[in-house]
Amino acid sequence: MIRLQRSMIEGLKGDAITPQSVCGSLQKAIELEHATIPIYLYALYSLDPDLNGEIVRILESVVVEEMLHMTLAANVLNALGGSPRIDRPGFIPTYPGPLPGGVQSDLTVSLAPFSSQQLDTFLQIEEPEHPLNIKAAALPDGTITIGDFYKAISDAIAVLGQGAFVNPPRHQVGPDLMRESVIVIAVPSAQQAIRTIIDQGEGTSKSPEEIVGGDYAHYYRFMQIKKGHLLVPAPGNDPPWAYAGAPIVVNRDGVYDLSLASTYPESSPQAFANDNFNYTYTSLLASLHALFNGDATAAQFNRAIGLMMSLKGQAKAMAEGIPNPAVIIGPSFEYQPVNPKA
């Protein structure tokens, strides 16, 4: 379980609650949701889908929901009159390093190929405070969970009340563009959006199943890989599920040992590929920034999808050693508004 600094919810308590303080927390939430995506993608890029199809499917499905969570947090932020800030250098965390708001000594996340250690990191990120069947660990003083963080935001929004919501609603990315998205116009829809984030990340205290989405919560989704079996309903068990479905076996032949492209010299083919990737990644952030700041159109959404596809193609080429099979690399996910890096 990842522990966040208590300062993350300082503005979400009692008299400290203001629209600005809640907006500040929602900006942090967007950064936190985004920060997990590069590490999941890096692991994804290291996997051969023909040999590790189920793991690829699990990682892809989690990445898509992290994007949804970014969108939901942005919708709530916009509904409260704030403006998501995505297209800027500090938005991407430094890897290796803590997640945004994370306790420094707690968890360091890195860009690395898929491995059992990396899987443990993913489980730690997504672990609920009280995972089903697993004894709860006592939180050290002065820290909170991601779930606590979102619950505090949700409670603070209730305190702010309807008066804090911009009327008419603005800058919402709805389910017409992003499946399962929630248009936020008032306290209930804001809380519904936040509930979706918590529920998909952690599940509920009763069930590992998502309420929205039809899969298991991320923690249990990843746990299937660790347990080596799909999670399936098991009537009679308490709770009534078991890691007893089809086996999931990590095929080591289908895991590329990618080295981080940013460790190669400036004028190398690897730096060239990495620069192109990072420029496209930065373009994606700019495109999402536009999407979340008033251009919530199908055209802008399609541009973002196009950039994601371009990134996928570039990363796969890097991972497959194209054009030079002697070196296989993974991208460094750095903010780079000029190409090549200035």
Next chain:
Amino acid sequence: MSYLNALRLHFAGRFQANVSTVNNDPAHFHNAAFLPGYQDMQTSQAPNGWFNPQGDAAWRLLGCRVTSAWMPAGAVGPGDPVLEAIVADSDRRPPAKLVDLDSEQQLVSEIWGLQVRIATADGTTLMAGDFEPAPFIDIWDRSTGGTDDAAAGAMYQSVLTRLEWADVSSSVFLTALKQAAANGVLSIKFNVDSFNMDFTSPDFMTGRIAGTIGPASRSDPRHLVIGRQFMATAAPNGNFFTPAGGINFCAGVVDAAAGRIYLDLGNALTTGANGAINDQGDLTLTVSGAPTSPADGALPAAPIGTIPSTGPAGYSSDPEWYARTAGVVVLPISAPLLPRVQSSPLTLSGKAGVTISEWSSGAFVRADRFVYRLSPGDRATIPVYAMQWGRPLGNAGLAFQLDPSQLQTQVGEPGPNSPYVAPSPPVATPPAALAFSGSATTNGDGAAPLTIDARDPGKPRWFKNGHDYGIDGQVYGIRPGFSNSAEYSGPDNQWNFVSVLLWSGFTPGDPVTWADVQPIFQQYANVYPVMNRFLNLADYDSVVANTWLLQLAFGLDPADPNAMPVTRDLSPARRQAILSWLKNPLPGAAAVPKAASLARDTAPKAPPAVVTRGGKSAAAARRLVLQTRKGASS
């Protein structure tokens, strides 16, 4: 009005053209004969998929900087922030794409989906505009002694539209450019050369670029300068084109009011293998002594001015000259010479043997846009412009004729050292599928339409005598000229013709099933291996699992950088069938065999040896004009 203007900036840097090379061999379009090895990198033993089979077609501007800027009063001073600016592609869209018209016309590759930005050094946009898709022209053997792609040079001219300006008030130059672009359009031209084909190099699939941005007029052609056209004569050897006089086709514009001529030598001066401009002696521009009226006697040719080769700012001695100028030179014209300049041919000459001139008539004719894609039933009205002494030539009789000579095919079996695996389908047949008038007369603006009515060409490029699914449609060339060739004559530019890809008619079943669309998808899966990173386009289940994404990509405007297919060679009729099928992906008859997986072998491979053959030079060597010459002599 064009980039060749008193108000202009120059930029230089590198570009990437990460084209896929599997479709360089037309025989690779033969689905029934396609081998998985055609997707592998070439080796010293086997051509396979040529030198970059996994290319994704991305076309990028890399590290381009503004190198100088000019206003009517002269060079922009160092205080103007434009001199710190960069020229970049979009920072919020996927990269642009470089696209051949066809496997049998690879010599007019167009850039699609490019946005050009002038930005601060940290990437903040000052101006952004959409580059109207345009092909290269005037490809030649620029680096002396070489005939391959690395030795080639070419140029692009187009316009930027949908201009967006940030606050540029801190730059006197950009403020002036913005004012000049109040009509919403800018002119852009750039030269490309020094392409790198070594896959172990950090410069692989990149080359050098140097260009110019200036104002444009809405009424002028977009890809052509109405100006003085210097015409090169072909040397007997060479591959793309080697000018006998050492200087390639180029254009100039006379500004009579200012008493100047702007000459664009950016794609006209040869280089050494290292890219440095060769010393061809001081280049002197002269105006001929041709009599301006029958009563006058001929005068001796008069020098207008000289472009020094050596010295502190010589075009060959100063290593920064090309980047700083993009090859554009301005020479003053003395007042007494001006009337003569406006009615007599110009010649640029250097050391012995180095020379290029206008036609003695001062006339020139060319289509503005010269690459078209048509479906049966389409009518294309193509603007063709005639000019004389740099001004529109009205009431001129134009002639149009089919000319397939520069299209690329393979007559007979390929030789033992050829990278081609089989003979290519014939080009430009049936000729009757393109109906057009053989003549037209220009209006007062020097323009006349070439009107083409397209009919169904049938399936002239299917394989095994039309039995096996093959290349859609047919490619044609139509060359414009003056009908009065006695009056208007001189060396022709072989690249001066209109290329047409005419698609075949296509009627799918109703409802559309997998049987209708599978051959189309199979061909893309074969010749465009980058698709394997996303899905197996040849496999029903894989395609069905991705219908949402495919509907999005096949539904985009071709000008969108993410439009599928990247190759922009899918006819509207087939696109419609695909979109209809994606909405309701019926499997259809079970007779369609499940495609063999073309997924890459995941076992680690030893890197192949670096082989840099192939590319456009191979296509150029197969032009029909050379094939028939070879056929005739054998």
